[in-house]
Amino acid sequence: xxxxxxxxxxxxRIAMPLVSPFRTSFGSQSARDILLVRVELTAEDGxxxxxxxxxxxxxxxxxxxxxxxxxxxxxxxxxxxxxRSAGRLDAASVGATLAKLHGHPMAKAAIEMAVLDxxxxxxxxxxxxxxxxxxxxxxxxxxxxxxxxIDDLLGSVQGYVDDGYVRIKxxxxxxxxxxxxxxxxxLIGPDTPLQVDANTAYRRTDGQxxxxxxxxxxxxxxxxxxxxxxxxxxxxxAEVDTxxxxxxxxxxARGTADAIxxxxxxxxxxxxxxxGGYLEAVRIHDxxxxxxxxxxxxxxxxxxIGRAANAVLAALPGFTLPGDISASTRFYxxxxxxxxxxxxxxxxxxxxxxxxxxxxxxxxxxxxxxxTTTLH
Ligand code: OSB
Ligand code: MG
Numbered sequence: 001x002x003x004x005x006x007x008x009x010x011x012x013r014i015a016m017p018l019v020s021p022f023r024t025s026f027g028s029q030s031a032r033d034i035l036l037v038r039v040e041l042t043a044e045d046g047x048x049x050x051x052x053x054x055x056x057x058x059x060x061x062x063x064x065x066x067x068x069x070x071x072x073x074x075x076x077x078x079x080x081x082x083x084r085s086a087g088r089l090d091a092a093s094v095g096a097t098l099a100k101l102h103g104h105p106m107a108k109a110a111i112e113m114a115v116l117d118x119x120x121x122x123x124x125x126x127x128x129x130x131x132x133x134x135x136x137x138x139x140x141x142x143x144x145x146x147x148x149x150i151d152d153l154l155g156s157v158q159g160y161v162d163d164g165y166v167r168i169k170x171x172x173x174x175x176x177x178x179x180x181x182x183x184x185x186x187l188i189g190p191d192t193p194l195q196v197d198a199n200t201a202y203r204r205t206d207g208q209x210x211x212x213x214x215x216x217x218x219x220x221x222x223x224x225x226x227x228x229x230x231x232x233x234x235x236x237x238a239e240v241d242t243x244x245x246x247x248x249x250x251x252x253a254r255g256t257a258d259a260i261x262x263x264x265x266x267x268x269x270x271x272x273x274x275x276g277g278y279l280e281a282v283r284i285h286d287x288x289x290x291x292x293x294x295x296x297x298x299x300x301x302x303x304x305i306g307r308a309a310n311a312v313l314a315a316l317p318g319f320t321l322p323g324d325i326s327a328s329t330r331f332y333x334x335x336x337x338x339x340x341x342x343x344x345x346x347x348x349x350x351x352x353x354x355x356x357x358x359x360x361x362x363x364x365x366x367x368x369x370x371x372t373t374t375l376h
Contacts, residue, residue, distance in 0.1 A: 004090055004119060007040035007048065009080055011072055013371040016303065018331050023145040025173035025201035026062040032301055032331075033059050033370075035068050037075065037110045041118040051118025051355065055110035056273030056300035063199070063300075064106070064227075064248060064274065071107040072373075079104070079111055080375060091116035095277060105251060105276035112277035113309065113356070121355040126312075128352050131282065133315035137347040141167035141322035142330060143197065143299065146176050150183045157184050160330075166346040167193040167219070167322040173201040178212045185216045193322065197222035200248060204232040207239035219321060220245040220267045233264035243267050247298055251275055253283040260291050267321070271298040272313065273306075281313055289318040297323030304328055304337030308357035311341060315350045336365045 014034050021030045035055040042048050055075075057066040078101055083089060086097045094112040101108075120130055142165040147153035157168060170184060177196070185194060195218050202210065202224040210224060220243045225232045227248040237244040245267035250256045252275060259265040268288050272281040288295045297314035300306070307328060314323045325348055328340035337358040341348050351357025 003044050003088055004041040004115070004122075006083060006089055006115075007042055009040075009375045010038040011075065011373040011375065012036040012038065012365075012369050013068070013072070014303075014336065014365065014368045015370050016332055016336075016368060018301070019329070019333055021145070022301065022331070023147075024063075024171045024197075025146070025199045027060070028145075029058070029301075033068050034303060035072050035110065036303075036305065037114040039111070039114040039118055041115065041122060043122050047122065049118045049122035051114045051116065051121060052305055052360065053110040053113030053115075053117065054302055054306040055106055056271070056302065056306065057106040058300075066104060066106045071104065071110070074101075074104050074107045075111060076373065076375060079107060083111070089115065091119050092279060095279060106273045109273045109275070109277040112279065113272070116278065117355045124354045126352045126354055127309060127356045128312050128315065128350055131312060131316060133312060133350065135315040135317075136350055138311060138314045138319070138325065138350060139166045139322035140326055140343045140346055140348045141165060141169055141193075141296075141324055142326045143169045143324045144171065146171045146173060147180075150180060153180055154183060154187050157187060161188060161192070163327070164343055164346040165326065167195070169195050169197055169222075169324065172196045172198050174206075174209075178209075181213055181216050181218070190217060193219055195219040195222065195245075197247070198224045200224070200226045204229065204235060207236050210236065210240050210242075214241040218242050222269060223247040223249065230259050230262055230264045233259070234262045237263055237266055245269055247271070248274075250284070253280060253287055256284050257287055257291075260288075260293055265293060267294045267296070269298040270295055270313075270319075271300060272310070273300055274298075278309060278313060282316070285313075285316050285318045294318075294320045296321035297325060299324035299326070301331050303332070304335040304340050304358045305356065305360075307341045308337070308351045311348050311350050312357055334364060336361055336368065
């Protein structure tokens with residue numbers, strides 16, 4: 001069903017200030033410089049439909065090797081020319097067409113996402129019905145940055161608990177870990193789901209230290225070691241009682257299967273951008289279901305575009321743990337969509353409108369746009 005012709009492609013950069021700085025073990029951010037991809041697809045009957053994708057690459061190659069300027073370059077000079085020379089396309093053909101170009105999953109994901117959005121809109125199909133999801137709401141978790149003082153951290157956590165978030169994730173690093181977790185556990189009580197994310201800040205030799213987190217009854221420890229250290233994660237999984245979850249290490253279904261086989265991945269964080277797109281994300285979900293590995297949906301401080309699509313993905317049955325799919329207002333005072341994701345009773349509604357599930361606020365989008373590149 002590769003029955004669309006790729007027409008005009010627009011690359012838009014937007015500047016989005018964060019409501020408060022977000023600090024992780026790899027750095028602090030107070031604004032997002034985001035690349036959006038708009039594609040026009042022509043169907044066999046000649047009708048033209050536009051679709052939008054969001055590239056999750058950060059400004060610097062600090063979370064993964066990709067960064068926003070590089071993603072824009074590779075899309076313009078390598079990915080789009082390859083897609084155009086392949087002829088007709090649809091969302092399912094994008095990954096295979098680009099497979100011979102190595103790496104750059106976030107750039108590839110953004111294109112596939114835009115094509116998928118346009119394709120779904122052209123047939124008035126929702127992403128939810130395309131994936132066959134049945135859940136109408138999903139539980140909403142929040143990711144909380146590293147704070148300088150425990151008092152400040154507790155103030156932030158209490159605010160998010162008051163907002164209704166059903167699961168708390170704390171960013172940690174050596175020096176801001178055991179005491180921080182102990183204080184938060186004390187604040188939220190023994191039953192509120194709690195987990196931590198180290199973004200690769202520890203080493204294989206930190207097993208005894210990380211064991212000090214075991215008494216706090218957490219859901220998981222996310223990505224304690226560098227992304228390539230799969231065996232190290234398997235060693236930690238054997239040493240520490242709290243389940244080890246991988247984020248940065250998981251970049252494909254193939255690699256996820258190997259990490260599970262090696263005992264390195266007891267729980268999987270699936271981020272569509274990191275793995276090359278929503279279709280690969282579904283394949284990883286399906287694999288984890290057959291391997292009995294619990295799955296949850298990660299986030300990359302997405303706007304309403306990525307946030308809507310993530311909410312649909314997370315409605316698949318294998319997503320048994322709350323994801324980092326918070327209300328848009330957790331990061332942004334105003335979103336670029338007219339129907340931003342909100343939280344109600346700790347849950348987010350799964351969008352069901354045609355396409356990925358958002359409608360753009362075009363006037364506000366224009367206001368925050370810093371650069372537009374049109375490619376034919
Ligand atoms: O490791 O999960 C991560 C944000 C940017 C880069 C990496 C990560 C994160 C988050 C935020 O934790 C998740 C969110 O969007 O809510
Ligand atoms: Mg993470």
